[in-house]
Every structure is written in C-alpha cells, then in structure tokens.
Amino acid sequence: MSKVVIIGGGICGLSSARYLAKAGWEVIVLDKNDFTDNCSYGNAGFVCPSHYVQLATPGIVKQGIKWMLNSRSPFYIQPRLNKSLVNWGISFMKSAKKENVERHGIPLRDIGLLSQYEYENVWQKEMNIAYEHKGMLEIFQTEKGKEESAHVVAFGQRLGLDVELIGLDELTQLEPNTKINAIGAINYKCDGHLSPGKLMEELKSDLLKYKVKLVPHAKVTDVIIKNGSIDYVVTDSENFYADAFVLASGSWSGKLASNLGLKMPLVGGRGYSVTLPIDKKQLDILHPGILVEGRCAFTPVEGDKIRFGGTMEITQTDALPRYGRVEGILKAVHDFFPEIDISFESVKEKIWYGFRPVSGDGMPYIGKTKAYRNLVVATGHAQLGISLGAATGLLVKELLESEKTSVDISAFAVERFS
Template sequence: MKNVIIIGGGIIGLCSAYYLAKEGSKVTVIDKSDLLDGCSYGNAGMIVPSHIIPMAQPGVIHQGIKWMFNAKSPFYIKPALSLDLLSWLVQFYKNSNQNHVNKSMVPLRNLSFFSKELYQELAKSTNEFGYQEKGLLMLYNTEKVGEEEIKTGKIAEELGIEVDFLDQQEVKKLEKNIKVNALGAVHYKSDAHLSPNHFMSFLKSELNLMGVKMISNCSLLNFKVSNEKIEELITNKGNFKADGFVLATSSWSVEIAKKLGIKLYILPGKGYSFNVENLLVKPTIPSILCEGKVAVTPFNNAVRFGGTLEITNNNDTKINIKRLQGIVEKVNQFYPEIKVDLPEKKKVWHGFRPCTPTGLPIIEKSQKIKNLTIAAGHAMMGLSLAPASGKLVSELIMDKKPSIDLSEFRST
C-alpha cells in the first residue's frame, strides 16, 4: 500500500485522491483553504469534449489585443512587471500556431472522452450532482463568428465528435420555451453538464467513506528533499511524510514548484459567475454565447452565468463591474426574456483558472523529483478533465501504464 499526500483539494486533487484510494492507497489531502469554495465550485459545470482547440491557437493574440481595449470584453491581461508573466507570454506566443493546434486536438479529445466515460460511471451509482447529457449550444449572432464556429464544428466532426449545425429556426425548435436571439448554433451533442458544487460535495463524502484524510487550512510552506525525493512536507500544521506526493495546486503550483527547483508556466485567469434563481423561463440546454464567451448553465432551480478571463495574480480578488456588465448585456441580448440585472458584487463568485501557455494541462511524473506527480493547469476545462486527470495520476503513482498517451501533457 502506498502512502500518498495530495497538495491541493480542488477538483483535480480530490479526483486524484478518489482514484488513488480506490487503488488501495492511504491518501491525505491538504489544502490551505476551508475546502468549501474556490475555482472548482462556482464554475459553469460543463463537460466539454467539444473543446478540442487549445487556447493557444492562431489569431488568438490579435483578438486578445483587440479585447484588451474594450472594458466589457471577455479577456484582459493585467499589466505587471513580473518575470512569470513575461515568460508565460513568450511561451503563449510561441504556441499560438496551427502546428500546435494540430498536435493537440487528438490528445485533448482522447482525454475528454476518457473523462466523460468516468463521469458516466460515477453518475451510475448515485447521480446526486445532476449529471446530464444535453450537449452544448455554441450560439452566435453575427455572420463572422458563425463562420468561425462552423469551421471549428467541422473539424470536430472530422475527429468523430457528434455535431449538428443549426439555423435560427432549428435553434427555436430545440429551445421551445424561451426566445433565443441567435443567427444559429453549433450543437455539440456529446457534451454534458453537472452542478460543480454538488459534485465537490459528492467527492468529499466518497473520500470520507474511503477513509481519506482531508486537512483544511493547511498551507504547504516548504519541502525537505533528499536524494531527489521529497522526504517531508513542511506546513503550518506540522510536517508530513509519505511515499508519494501530488502537486494539484492550480496556478499556485508555480511558486510551490520553484521551491523544488521546478519551472512551471501557469497563470491565474480570473473569471466570474452568478446564479439567477426561480426564473419563469429558462434555457434547457447549456450554451456559450460566442460573441461574449459567456457560459450559461441551467441547473434545477437556477441558471448560472459565467465568463471573462483576466490574466492576473492570485491576490487580485476584485470584481470588475464593467466586465460583469459585459456578461449581463450578452445574456440579455441572446435571451431577451430572462432580463438579468447586474448582480450585487457580494453575490458574484470569482475563481482563478490555471492557464498554461499551451492551453493543455500538465499531468506528469516530475523529471526532477522522483516521488512527485504534477496535475495542474487545466484552465477552462478543469471540471471536464478532472476524473481522467485523477485516474491518470493514480496510474502514474501506482506505476501502471496510463490509460491514454500523456506525451502532450508535459510541463516542458
């Protein structure tokens, strides 16, 4: 039996704990928070095999620069004199090309479908987290964006992803109960969604049942290393020993990895979400409002609206009202019957997506520290890819052949 400590109790850390405990390991999760909120809770809950094109892609820099000058746009980079930011931007620039997209699409698709299979398995026993397979509508209301979405949809179709191309009338037929102002949509039929808050509760109760120890308000401060192995974790709650360690601390991993002499490129991409409850009319299928990159997810009693990606630092918890207005305006344009008001700041959730400059997550055994596995940098797909990432982490630690090829999911 292996004794494993996971640093970071977000969805990636908890899924890793789940599959390691299933393999019979003795697992402890430590997290500096109270394990009740954070990026893995307030996100849009979409499971997206449709997302085969990584964030680093041709044209993204040009579009990003245009958005930087629009206060309500979905994207912003907070200027800072930081070496981490500069080196991340250089890497991002290097990866934003067609060659990178071509070699990323199949590995991403495989990781996504593997993850969805695991979600289906998890939902079989007790679907208390509202897992539903209704697909995802990429709604657009301009010809230009429509063309881009259709082009992406055709590439996805070639890779075996189930796609429907809908015109205005077909969108209407699908979403009968609510008016949708869209020229058309690309319907990714194999996408799914769930309630992230409920999924995190489900994971924690399963981990409790399996005897996994979860220690909240426990910050990793440093490591004791000898012979290229971590001997002990030094935390504010004492020192911990184990055979294996998992680093699942999102963009905080950069500073933590530095203590081990490991260079990671991950920056926080701040995003917002808010729920509107008891709507008289609401969409039934999750959607992305493409012109504003706004995510709309219907849950039982509420609809969650989320968006914006502000590359910033982990201390920047400010809610930017202009960007929130951008979200609200797009929702009211696409779904005029909902009539969303600008939410009060205190009702707005924010989270930091861990963004790598490749747009691909890191799932690897460290090349420098023999008993360390890294699982971080899942950006806007952390929920979608969590079960697969957790399962792969457990396979790496148990020295099993990984279920899928991990060569594109490396830090270097």
C-alpha cells in the same frame, strides 16, 4: 500500504484522492483554505469532449490584444512587470499556432472522452453528481461567428465527435421557451454538464468513506528533497511525510513548482459567475451553452437555477475582484436573450469568482517529472478542470501505480517548456 500527500483540494486533488484511495493508498489532502475557496465550485460545469481546441489559438492572442484595455471585455491581462507573467506570455504566444491547435485536438478529445466515460459510468453510479448528457449549444450572432463555427464543426467531425452546425429554426426547436437573438449554433451533442458545487460536496463526503484525511488550513510553504525524491512538505503547523506527492494546487501551483525548479509557466485566469433561480416566465433555458460573440457561458444547475459566467482576467490571485466585469456578462446575456434583462445591482451580492490555472499553452500539466521520482503534477487545466477532472484523477493513480495510462499523455508533459 503506500501513503500519498496531495497538495490542493480542488477537483484535480480530490479526484486523484478518490482513485488512489480506491486503489488502496493511504491518502492525505492538504488545502490552504477550507476546500471551498477554489475554482471548482462556481464554474459552468461543462463536461465537454467538444473542447478539442486548445486555449492558445492565433485568434485569441489577436483578439486578446485588442480587448486588453477594455474593462468590460471578456479577456484582460493586468499589465505588470512580473517574471512569471512575462514567461507565461511568451510561452502562450509561441504556442498559439495553427499546427499546435491541430496536433492537440486528438489528446484533448481522448482525455475528454475518458473523463466523460468515468463520470457517466463510474462517478454517476457511485455518487449523486447531478450529471446530464444533453449536449451543449455554442450560439453565434454574426456571419463571422458562423464561418468560424463551421471550421470548428469540421474539425470536430474529423475527430469523430457528434457535432453539427444548426440554423435558427433548429435552435428554436431546442430552446422553444426563450427568444434568442442569433443566426445559428453549434450543437455539441457529445457534451454533458453537471452542477459543480454538488459534485464537490458529494466528492468530499464520499472520500470520507474511503478514510481519506482532508486537512484544511494546511498551506504547503516548502518541499523538502532527499536523494532525488520529495521527503516531506512543510506547512505552518506540521510536516507531512509520504511515499508519493501530488501537486494539484490549481492557480497557486506555480510558486511550489518554481521552488522545485520546474519550468512550468502558469498564471491565474479569473472568471466570474452569477447563479439565479429559474423563473419560468422569464428564464427557461433548457441546455447549457456558450454565447460566442459575448464570450459567456450559461448552464442550468442544481435543478432549479441557471448560472451565467465568463471573462478571462489574467491577474494575481490576490488582486481585488473587478465586479464591474460581470456587467459585460449580463450585457452579453441580454444581447442574445433579449427578454432576459438582469441588472447588475440585483446580482452584485451574488457574484462568485475563481482562478483558472492557465498553463503556457492552455493544456494541462499531467505527469511525472524527470527531477523527482515520487512526484506527480496535476494542474494547469484552465477552462477544462471539471471536464477533465475524472480522467485526471484516474491518470494520477495510473502514474503512481506505474500502470500504462488510459490515454497518451505526452501532450500534457510537465516539463514541456524546459
């Protein structure tokens, strides 16, 4: 039996563990913490083939520069003189081109559909992941929002996805219990959603059935190479040897990648969320969605709760949280849902945050490297780690088993910035 060590126990690491264990591998997952201190818990839980527009767009760079200095804005880059941030910034700006957005639509669609297929046809049948295929509403308030949404819909329809532009009347029919201050929405009928916390807890207990060894408080500090392969990884307590290794340590992957000499720009993009019990008198939203101009997501989770989340704060993973940014999220919620008025004071003890691993173009890094025969990288998923989590695990398994991958992964090449 071949043995694999996976570095990182977020969705990408655990999903890889599941596919590899099912294929007969002996699997060890190392996590620097207790497997819960990561980005895979309090996120919005969208499983969204509809996210076929790469993160690095000309629009986000233009808007981001305007927003950078506003502490309540949805996008913020903490200015600092740091080589990895500068490298990432240059890569991101260079990648933010219309032709890249067009070119990457197909690989994003294909990996998104593959992942959704796996969640719907494999995971949901074998675990209780609270998955629902109800679509997703991207709600806009302005004519500019409508115009941009029309382009996104046309792009989605060209990709063959079930996506349509709807007006306020149709939106009200879909959400009859909540007053919405908007002029229309994109109805991404192709999308699903799940409860991320439930998914992660189910996944961990399921892995025990496959005898996967989950090792908490095992921070990998070094990687030892022998004859072009990784020989073992070093943690404070023990060295771990294996036939193969998977780098899936989310926003912390950059440091280990750079130890390995891999040019893989990556930063942490912090987002915040709050989860509230659904009070049917005040809060009865039926679908998950995005408030376009508010840059905020909302998702019904865990059967009786609703989650509001957002912001992209490019900062160090040890930077203190700026809880005030949640005020921007709550304001956006009130702007769109005027009857929902949540005070910051009432939620400040419930704020969650996590760091999205954002690559130099916002596209994942999934693949082998030229430098090391027995390494697979699975990180950089930015705002799509949950959505693409199932497919990522499957692809990691296919790569380590030297099988043909289920989708073309050349757009996710690990060394594309070399």
